[in-house]
Amino acid sequence: MSDTTVEHGYTADKEAYLRRLRRIEGQVRGIARMIEEDKYCIDVLTQVSAINKALHAVSIGLLEEHIAHCVVGAANESQLTGNPEIVQEKVQEASAAISRLLR
Amino acid sequence: MSDTTVEHGYTADKEAYLRRLRRIEGQVRGIARMIEEDKYCIDVLTQVSAINKALHAVSIGLLEEHIAHCVVGAANESQLTGNPEIVQEKVQEASAAISRLLR
Amino acid sequence: MSDTTVEHGYTADKEAYLRRLRRIEGQVRGIARMIEEDKYCIDVLTQVSAINKALHAVSIGLLEEHIAHCVVGAANESQLTGNPEIVQEKVQEASAAISRLLR
Amino acid sequence: MSDTTVEHGYTADKEAYLRRLRRIEGQVRGIARMIEEDKYCIDVLTQVSAINKALHAVSIGLLEEHIAHCVVGAANESQLTGNPEIVQEKVQEASAAISRLLR
Numbered sequence: 001m002s003d004t005t006v007e008h009g010y011t012a013d014k015e016a017y018l019r020r021l022r023r024i025e026g027q028v029r030g031i032a033r034m035i036e037e038d039k040y041c042i043d044v045l046t047q048v049s050a051i052n053k054a055l056h057a058v059s060i061g062l063l064e065e066h067i068a069h070c071v072v073g074a075a076n077e078s079q080l081t082g083n084p085e086i087v088q089e090k091v092q093e094a095s096a097a098i099s100r101l102l103r
Numbered sequence: 104m105s106d107t108t109v110e111h112g113y114t115a116d117k118e119a120y121l122r123r124l125r126r127i128e129g130q131v132r133g134i135a136r137m138i139e140e141d142k143y144c145i146d147v148l149t150q151v152s153a154i155n156k157a158l159h160a161v162s163i164g165l166l167e168e169h170i171a172h173c174v175v176g177a178a179n180e181s182q183l184t185g186n187p188e189i190v191q192e193k194v195q196e197a198s199a200a201i202s203r204l205l206r
Numbered sequence: 207m208s209d210t211t212v213e214h215g216y217t218a219d220k221e222a223y224l225r226r227l228r229r230i231e232g233q234v235r236g237i238a239r240m241i242e243e244d245k246y247c248i249d250v251l252t253q254v255s256a257i258n259k260a261l262h263a264v265s266i267g268l269l270e271e272h273i274a275h276c277v278v279g280a281a282n283e284s285q286l287t288g289n290p291e292i293v294q295e296k297v298q299e300a301s302a303a304i305s306r307l308l309r
Numbered sequence: 310m311s312d313t314t315v316e317h318g319y320t321a322d323k324e325a326y327l328r329r330l331r332r333i334e335g336q337v338r339g340i341a342r343m344i345e346e347d348k349y350c351i352d353v354l355t356q357v358s359a360i361n362k363a364l365h366a367v368s369i370g371l372l373e374e375h376i377a378h379c380v381v382g383a384a385n386e387s388q389l390t391g392n393p394e395i396v397q398e399k400v401q402e403a404s405a406a407i408s409r410l411l412r
Contacts, residue, residue, distance in 0.1 A: 010144060021135040025128055031161075032124040041113060041169045042196045048162050049203040052155065056411050059151050064404035066144045067376060072396055075384035087381055093145045095373035098407055100152040102365050103309055159308050167301035170273060175293055178281035190278055198270035201304055205262050206412050216350060227341040231334055238330040247319060247375045248402045254368050255409040258361065265357050272350045299351045306358040 010065045020058055027051045059101050066094055113168045123161055130154050162204050169197055216271045226264055233257045265307050272300055319374045329367055336360045368410050375403055 010017055027050060034044050074090040077083075113120060130153060137147050174197060177189040216223055233256060240250050277300060280292040319326055336359060343353050380403060383395040 010138065010147075011141060014138060014141075017138050018135055021131055021138070025131045025135070028124055028128045028131055032121055032128070035113065035117060035120050035124070038114060038117075041165045041173065042200050044113075045162060045165050045169075045200040046203065048158055048165070049200075049206075052158060052204070055151055055155060055158075056408075059148060060404055060408050060411070062144045062148050062151070063407055064400060066148075067380060067403055068397070068400045070144065071376060071380060072384045072400070075381045076388060079385060079388050088377070091373060091377045091381070094376055095369055097145050097148040097152075098372055098410075099365075099369050100149065101155070101407075102369070102410060103152075159305075163301055163305045163308070166304055167297060170277060170300055171294070171297045174273060174277060175281045175297070178278045179285060182282060182285050191274070194270060194274045194278070197273055198266055201269055201307075202262075202266045204304075205266070205307060216344065216353075217347060220344060220347075223344050224341055227337055227344070231337045231341070234330055234334045234337055238327055238334070241319065241323060241326050241330070244320060244323075247371045247379065248406055250319075251368060251371050251375070251406040252409065254364055254371070255406075255412075258364060258410070261357055261361060261364075265354060268350045268354050268357070272354075276350065303351050303354040303358075306355065307361070309358075 010062060013061070013065075017058065017061070020054065024051060024054050024058075027054065056101075063094065063097060063101075066090075066097070070094075113165060116164070116168075120161065120164070123157065127154060127157050127161075130157065159204075166197065166200060166204075169193075169200070173197075216268060219267070219271075223264065223267070226260065230257060230260050230264075233260065262307075269300065269303060269307075272296075272303070276300075319371060322370070322374075326367065326370070329363065333360060333363050333367075336363065365410075372403065372406060372410075375399075375406070379403075 027047065031044055031047050031051070034047065071087065071090045071094060074086040078085075078087050130150065134147055134150050134154070137150065174190065174193045177193040181187050181190050233253065237250055237253050237257070240253065277293065277296045280296040284290050284293050336356065340353055340356050340360070343356065380396065380399045383399040387393050387396050
């Protein structure tokens with residue numbers, strides 16, 4: 001199911017993703033500190049919403065790159081090989097991932 | 104807007120919240136590692152969905168405690184003082200927080 | 207589980223809710239018409255997002271009124287009767303409803 | 310931005326989509342009836358969650374077909390014309406639509 005050898009869509013933006021994830025990691029630690037210090041629950045919830053938003057941005061980026069690279073790459077490959085199944089597989093992976101994010 | 108001196112609803116479960124946040128922090132680091140190692144984007148997205156779910160559980164817990172402690176506390180206080188405004192304020196804070204989470 | 211005889215929090219705004227729901231009903235019919243006329247899928251999706259938003263607004267309104275009326279009402283009642291269980295029940299109903307909406 | 314003349318991805322499933330939308334329309338009317346009859350707010354909210362879920366299913370279906378037909382179609386076309394811009398446009402439309410649904 002996973003292929004770890006090829007270059008993925010996000011490889012070019014790798015550093016940007018790692019920076020965003022470090023920031024999110026810091027936000028999670030910030031929430032732990034707020035709870036440690038008995039901060040007001042509504043203020044903690046506001047921070048949780050900020051993390052949700054940051055994670056959504058990461059998801060959208062990864063999905064866009066999955067579609068732009070994996071799906072389109074499979075489409076180009078299937079043009080050469082005449083095999084449409086690899087396209088279907090990549091499309092269904094995308095739609096399953098979107099479905100998990102919407103839940 | 105915040106009151107940091109009183110004991111909040113979540114104080115009793117503080118350790119449980121801190122444990123859950125440490126686990127979420129580890130999950131965020133795990134995603135960074137996956138990107139570092141060029142893992143497949145769909146597998147990264149599956150992990151992002153798992154964090155979303157864990158954060159939702161934290162949010163629901165904090166909201167339940169806001170309602171059970173802050174809103175109900177304000178209701179009891181307003182019964183004594185005859186001032187309904189503090190209840191309204193807490194209810195609106197809850198509904199604004201829910202609205203931010205739904206977005 | 208349901209009590210249909212008492213006046214609920216939303217009773218005062220009943221007409222406003224019914225108007226909003228009639229508008230949402232019209233939006234759903236509008237999407238059916240778009241599909242009937244083979245409109246572009248992305249334009250259909252934009253309309254689905256608009257309905258999601260309108261339904262979220264209805265949900266937030268109903269939740270706010272549940273908290274302001276049912277939870278606070280139970281808090282006041284429990285002050286008189288000394289029975290905290292009815293409060294817990296209403297709080298848990300609220301948090302279960304929020305949880306279903308977040309999913 | 311829209312193209313209404315070509316056959317879209319969902320055309321084959323048109324009847325299935327129309328059936329699902331008629332059911333959703335009925336669910337919206339059902340909620341209006343519940344409010345009309347002063348049903349318990351939590352029971353109304355449960356029905357709103359059911360509509361959210363049904364709309365999510367419609368969205369996922371439309372997105373999957375956008376990716377499988379519009380994106381893949383553009384990829385095939387760009388192979389012939391050597392113009393990658395149409396692919397980019399379709400991918401960005403998909404990611405913007407997903408972003409609107411996640412909000």
